[in-house]
Amino acid sequence: MIPYAFDYTRPESVEEALDLLDDDAKLLAGGHSLVPALKLRLSAPGRLIDIARIPSLKGIREENGEIVIGAGTTHAEIMKSDLLKQHLPMFAEGAALIGDPMVRHKGTIGGSLAHADPSADWPAMVIAADGEVVLRGRNGSRSVAAADFFIGFYSTALEEGEIITEIRLPVPAEGTRMNYQKFAQPASRFAIVGCAVVRHPDGSVRVAFTGVSDAPFRDTGVEEALSGQQLTDDVIEAAAAKAAEGVSLNSDHFASEEYRQHLARVYCKRALNAVA
């Protein structure tokens, strides 16, 4: 499969990339969503702007009580990060569930969030961890809460002319427990259903799903059922039973709406059991 012809540029900095970014251009990072789309001719940009080697978009650091992951950081780098293993182990463990080793070597967290595949893994984890997505345009930067970033099917709060530069995650308090569970499509390994749970020491719990609906979402119904409760088997059972209530459910040839809702309950329960 051969893509339509396009021009290619590889700017050295975010500023240079922003100058080149017009409505006929697409940003290329790992390319593991974009290149397949180009090959299928689902996407036909006039120009690709390769941002994969821009140094300021790479790396994971701790800064002012937050873990900052550069948008161009690969899944493999996240999987091996000692900083994430220490503070946000769900991210290192969750990275290992994405695709396969070759995909993880190229695919980036920023690319995954920008592409907003309804079955991508990162969105659920970033939402449950109360992450912020930092977007930069020609007129400066802004930060959007991950829970507000995903607005629909492959659709996000990213405006034309903006680049995701980093993902900021609050360093959780000592004793926070977190877990991501997914039911993977066996060939693509995308999440048919994925559930991320973060349980804070004050008893509050964040629950987020991917794969279930047209966009990943925070499940406040489950969170409320857990509020102020010890995570006993009965409480978990009752809360998980509320999973994905009132959302419009995806249906495709892998899983019907009914089956997806069932999976949402099962995987929510597994994630809650893991943090109980």
Added chain:
Amino acid sequence: MTQITVTVNGTSQTHEVEPRQLLVYYLRDKLGLTGTHIGCDTSSCGACTVHMDGMAVKSCSILAVQADGCEITTIEGLAQGDQLHPVQEGFKECHGLQCGFCTPGMIMATVDMLQNNPDPTEEDIRHALEGNICRCTGYHNIVRSVQWAAEKMKTSAKVLDGASVSPSPVYASVNLNQQQQQQL
């Protein structure tokens, strides 16, 4: 057209390429390195696996321009003259292939895994090869081939260290459950 310079199997190559040219076509059509196969062409099957700056990647989903300035190793770059790489030897010794179509990708993915995990369990091996699909369903022998190679590489490393080692029975380290044994 865009000019790229890529070091492929140790030799620097400079060519004008169309930005839309995929790395796998560059390797096969421009450089004649047809050991890298095109299987699914959708980054699922792993037949096109090569190493880019030492890491296994799927060359059907990477543009040749993305490899500019990088070092690429293909299956043709593994052997030292007539001396096969231990992983190639393993696939030969343990019959890790039937039709052989997936084999270059399996071997490149295995070499990458053993760089990071020289002593993998059977489960490690199966997970590391998740992105490589064999349509002959030869996975049992592929796993054995990888175990053979891991053992051989460990033994070679020990010999290099000057330690005294005796050849180990490779198959003894293969743990098959009863059901798997019945299938064989």
